[in-house]
Amino acid sequence: MLDKVTKQKLVVIGNGMAGIRTVEALLERAPDLYDITVFGSEPYGNYNRILLSPVLAGEKTVDDIMLNTVDWYEDNNITLRKGETVTMIDRRTCEVVTEAGARVPYDRLLIATGSNPIMLPLPGKELPGVIGFRDIYDVDRMIKASTDYRNAVVIGGGLLGLEAANGLMKRGMNVTVVHLLDTLMERQLDPVAGGLLRKSLEERGMLFKMPAQTQAILGEDRVTGVRFGDGTELPADLVVMAVGIRPSFELAKKAGLYCERGIVVSDTMQTYDGRIYAVGECVQHRRQTYGLVAPLFDQAKVCANHLAMKGFATYDGSVTSTKLKVTGIDLFSAGDFAPGPDKEEIVLQDANRGVYKRIILKDKKIVGAVLYGDTIDGPWYFQHLRDGTDVSHMRERLVFGAANLGDGGVSGQSSVAAMSDETEICGCNGVCKGAIVKAISEKKLFTLDDVRAHTKASSSCGSCTGLVEQVLAFTLGGDYSAAPKVKPLCKCTDHSHDDVRRVIVEQQLKTIPAVMRFMEWKTQNGCHSCRPALNYYLLATWPGEYRDDQQSRFINERVHANIQKDGTYSVVPRMWGGVTTPSELRAIADVAEKFNIPTVKVTGGQRIDLLGVKKEDLPAVWADLNDAGMVSGHAYAKGLRTVKTCVGSEWCRFGTQDSTGLGVKLEKFMWGSWTPAKVKLGVSGCPRNCAEATCKDVGVVCVDSGYEIHFAGAAGLHIKGTEFLTKVETEDEALEVIVALTQLYREEGWYLERMYKWCDRVSLEQIRKRVVDDITNRKALFARFAYSQQFSQSDPWAERASQGVDRNEFAPIAELELA
Amino acid sequence: MTSWIEIGALTDIPRLGSRVVRTPHGNIAVFRTESDEVFALDDRCPHKGGPLSQGIVHNKRVTCPLHNFVIELASGQAVAPDEGCTHTHPAKVENGVVWLSVRLAAAVG
Numbered sequence: 047m048l049d050k051v052t053k054q055k056l057v058v059i060g061n062g063m064a065g066i067r068t069v070e071a072l073l074e075r076a077p078d079l080y081d082i083t084v085f086g087s088e089p090y091g092n093y094n095r096i097l098l099s100p101v102l103a104g105e106k107t108v109d110d111i112m113l114n115t116v117d118w119y120e121d122n123n124i125t126l127r128k129g130e131t132v133t134m135i136d137r138r139t140c141e142v143v144t145e146a147g148a149r150v151p152y153d154r155l156l157i158a159t160g161s162n163p164i165m166l167p168l169p170g171k172e173l174p175g176v177i178g179f180r181d182i183y184d185v186d187r188m189i190k191a192s193t194d195y196r197n198a199v200v201i202g203g204g205l206l207g208l209e210a211a212n213g214l215m216k217r218g219m220n221v222t223v224v225h226l227l228d229t230l231m232e233r234q235l236d237p238v239a240g241g242l243l244r245k246s247l248e249e250r251g252m253l254f255k256m257p258a259q260t261q262a263i264l265g266e267d268r269v270t271g272v273r274f275g276d277g278t279e280l281p282a283d284l285v286v287m288a289v290g291i292r293p294s295f296e297l298a299k300k301a302g303l304y305c306e307r308g309i310v311v312s313d314t315m316q317t318y319d320g321r322i323y324a325v326g327e328c329v330q331h332r333r334q335t336y337g338l339v340a341p342l343f344d345q346a347k348v349c350a351n352h353l354a355m356k357g358f359a360t361y362d363g364s365v366t367s368t369k370l371k372v373t374g375i376d377l378f379s380a381g382d383f384a385p386g387p388d389k390e391e392i393v394l395q396d397a398n399r400g401v402y403k404r405i406i407l408k409d410k411k412i413v414g415a416v417l418y419g420d421t422i423d424g425p426w427y428f429q430h431l432r433d434g435t436d437v438s439h440m441r442e443r444l445v446f447g448a449a450n451l452g453d454g455g456v457s458g459q460s461s462v463a464a465m466s467d468e469t470e471i472c473g474c475n476g477v478c479k480g481a482i483v484k485a486i487s488e489k490k491l492f493t494l495d496d497v498r499a500h501t502k503a504s505s506s507c508g509s510c511t512g513l514v515e516q517v518l519a520f521t522l523g524g525d526y527s528a529a530p531k532v533k534p535l536c537k538c539t540d541h542s543h544d545d546v547r548r549v550i551v552e553q554q555l556k557t558i559p560a561v562m563r564f565m566e567w568k569t570q571n572g573c574h575s576c577r578p579a580l581n582y583y584l585l586a587t588w589p590g591e592y593r594d595d596q597q598s599r600f601i602n603e604r605v606h607a608n609i610q611k612d613g614t615y616s617v618v619p620r621m622w623g624g625v626t627t628p629s630e631l632r633a634i635a636d637v638a639e640k641f642n643i644p645t646v647k648v649t650g651g652q653r654i655d656l657l658g659v660k661k662e663d664l665p666a667v668w669a670d671l672n673d674a675g676m677v678s679g680h681a682y683a684k685g686l687r688t689v690k691t692c693v694g695s696e697w698c699r700f701g702t703q704d705s706t707g708l709g710v711k712l713e714k715f716m717w718g719s720w721t722p723a724k725v726k727l728g729v730s731g732c733p734r735n736c737a738e739a740t741c742k743d744v745g746v747v748c749v750d751s752g753y754e755i756h757f758a759g760a761a762g763l764h765i766k767g768t769e770f771l772t773k774v775e776t777e778d779e780a781l782e783v784i785v786a787l788t789q790l791y792r793e794e795g796w797y798l799e800r801m802y803k804w805c806d807r808v809s810l811e812q813i814r815k816r817v818v819d820d821i822t823n824r825k826a827l828f829a830r831f832a833y834s835q836q837f838s839q840s841d842p843w844a845e846r847a848s849q850g851v852d853r854n855e856f857a858p859i860a861e862l863e864l865a
Numbered sequence: 866m867t868s869w870i871e872i873g874a875l876t877d878i879p880r881l882g883s884r885v886v887r888t889p890h891g892n893i894a895v896f897r898t899e900s901d902e903v904f905a906l907d908d909r910c911p912h913k914g915g916p917l918s919q920g921i922v923h924n925k926r927v928t929c930p931l932h933n934f935v936i937e938l939a940s941g942q943a944v945a946p947d948e949g950c951t952h953t954h955p956a957k958v959e960n961g962v963v964w965l966s967v968r969l970a971a972a973v974g
Binding site for chain 2: 489499500505569570571572573574577578596597598600601605609611613854858859860861862863864
């Protein structure tokens with residue numbers, strides 16, 4: 047560890063959300079690298095500026111919105127100089143100079159000075175009673191005015207102005223909003239949604255004067271009114287200017303740093319002086335400035351990465367979404383919704399329900415969305431927008447939202463806002479809405495990961511993720527940042543699954559430690575999420591060369607059985623295509639009796655499950671099953687599980703082809719292969735589809751003229767019918783296509799990503815092109831699968847039962863007779 | 866007074882793995898880290914009793930195989946924000962031999 051004397055000095059100018067989020071991220075990555083000093087002009091710790099509106103409206107208190115108290119700075123050895131303003135940066139001596147003349151040296155400087163409200167240069171703007179809406183001080187003044195005075199005028203009909211107006215109205219003032227244009231929130235809303243918003247605000251008692259240009263603020267000792275361009279006047283005891291914000295960069299500019307509309311930064315959040323970084327509302331990145339919190343957090347992460355000297359992350363800009371924080375009004379807007387020649391729009395308008403939705407598409411992708419009245423699908427549209435998903439396959443139902451896309455009713459089934467606190471959100475872990483809301487507000491959570499860690503909601507099967515995200519958005523009141531587009535593989539790294547897979551190939555990395563070293567893993571030995579993923583990627587990339595790391599396997603794959611809640615295991619022998627024999631059944635019966643196996647159950651995949659086997663009995667159970675000719679069914683594997691079949695033409699009067707035979711053939715060829723997630727197949731002998739092939743990862747439906755190959759179905763967390771891939775004439779072709787498809791999935795899928803999710807991500811057309819249309823590629827994929835099978839098709843049970851593999855795994859190291 | 870019991874060779878436990886010591890009071894899981902340190906805990910996750918010995922070991926932590934609770938090997942504490950603690954037993958390696966000192970009060974329960 048570096049000692050105190052040699053530590054570098056990091057000075058942060060600005061104690062707001064962007065600066066402190068950067069410091070937090072830096073502490074996570076390199077806790078001992080810097081001595082940190084933070085300057086903040088305000089006399090507080092760091093607070094959540096987004097939530098000033100609810101404070102003004104009386105729905106929250108200042109304490110509710112504190113993010114980092116003074117204790118936090120102390121606990122982390124950060125020197126907080128609150129109430130001190132930096133007035134100069136001396137780049138020659140690498141020092142900052144405060145108002146009081148103190149000089150503080152830096153090795154690295156972070157500027158996070160945020161922004162200031164724009165004050166229109168109107169006559170009378172300096173009168174008492176004329177204020178901006180930016181910090182706790184402004185809010186205090188507004189709250190005080192609301193008790194002493196009656197009439198308020200808010201100049202600016204944007205997000206901030208309307209929130210200020212709503213807050214003042216709630217505090218009993220008579221509020222008029224003055225707006226230059228004839229549409230409210232014109233940067234976020236189209237005229238229709240703006241009109242709906244105006245109507246419902248008017249119903250609550252808000253007054254509007256628009257379009258109108260303010261000409262002067264009237265009054266002698268204190269503001270008394272406002273005069274407009276058309277000569278009319280309005281009485282006013284309080285005037286709030288909320289026409290926008292301006293990046294605060296005077297300090298940087300004075301220091302000679304290059305500034306345009308903000309401090310110009312590179313993709314690594316560095317200014318033109320490499321020692322000086324900048325994040326937040328004060329910066330201009332690729333010609334954009336941002337006034338919302340989500341982009342600031344993205345920037346903070348990148349900046350921290352570089353300050354920690356990891357040096358690979360880049361910030362590529364953000365797409366933002368907004369939600370108005372006025373309780374009872376549901377409004378959501380994201381992306382670019384201006385009409386254009388190459389854009390298409392889908393509009394749903396239901397005047398009676400007060401619902402308006404407009405989705406803007408370009409090149410089969412969502413580029414913008416405006417929702418009013420029913421915003422439940424806002425995060426869902428936004429996710430597709432950020433991910434650039436091809437939505438053409440769901441276009442006809444797109445406007446109705448996620449709930450109408452056959453997700454089995456588990457996501458977005460009703461508006462979270464309407465749910466009671468007792469409504470269960472996460473069925474796996476029994477977490478109610480109230481518990482999540484409480485954790486978000488009390489523990490100051492911002493992200494899905496935070497909520498998962500603190501409440502366990504959405505941390506198991508993940509099907510409630512959409513709902514949890516809605517609770518987050520609803521509780522935070524907006525500006526909630528959906529999961530970033532490129533998700534890191536896990537918390538041990540900033541790299542995505544794709545990055546890791548690519549680098550493994552490019553750099554010829556062949557062990558888990560080598561990958562971790564090269565890609566600068568943040569943890570020693572990774573964790574239970576990344577190690578199994580890396581183990582799979584290496585295994586799939588280097589068949590025959592990579593040695594499977596047992597300690598990076600989840601227990602089920604390590605002991606080739608499924609762990610049960612009481613620590614016993616279940617054993618499932620393979621039944622090829624669901625076909626068995628009297629002697630196999632007899633052997634299973636004998637094993638069950640011999641080892642006192644309490645439960646024998648038929649599975650959904652046409653096999654028999656022996657439940658409640660003690661771990662130390664596993665090798666003996668397998669030995670007996672092996673003796674009867676049975677092998678592991680891999681019921682535990684991220685690999686080929688079952689091939690479900692119907693009886694087909696051999697027995698069935700409707701059967702068109704030998705579905706059982708094809709199923710057995712497929713299973714014999716593909717068993718033992720590891721895949722990103724489990725793979726289940728089905729082969730039906732005719733379109734009556736008794737093997738339920740059209741909800742499997744890969745399904746074959748036999749018809750008189752050949753074999754229809756379907757894939758990307760699911761019947762678990764999500765219910766999804768398969769996509770039709772192609773039709774072939776012979777069994778051999780069917781086998782070749784299915785094997786090639788599986789190999790492509792093995793090479794491209796993310797660990798734990800089921801085939802249907804992979805298909806969603808890379809698109810059906812892409813997959814069809816490479817597996818069906820390009821025959822050379824299909825044959826190459828097939829050959830790679832076949833090559834890797836020669837290393838994986840040995841029965842793991844036999845290896846352990848009779849060849850002594852992992853003998854230590856199954857026996858205690860010692861037995862103690864304690865006195 | 867601490868009474869040490871020899872339970873086996875260090876090499877009998879896989880690196881980043883675990884073996885179980887059976888006692889009349891329940892199993893004790895003995896873990897070996899990448900740097901050959903050993904730790905012993907009751908083989909019960911404080912969450913729902915899952916067998917920690919079956920979990921994935923990373924640095925000085927183990928993840929319970931049932932519901933992914935992460936437990937500190939040295940203290941037996943669940944990693945925040947999870948809460949809970951499992952009992953620890955002193956363990957050490959000398960000349961490649963693993964020694965365990967069973968804290969009886971802890972193993973019960």
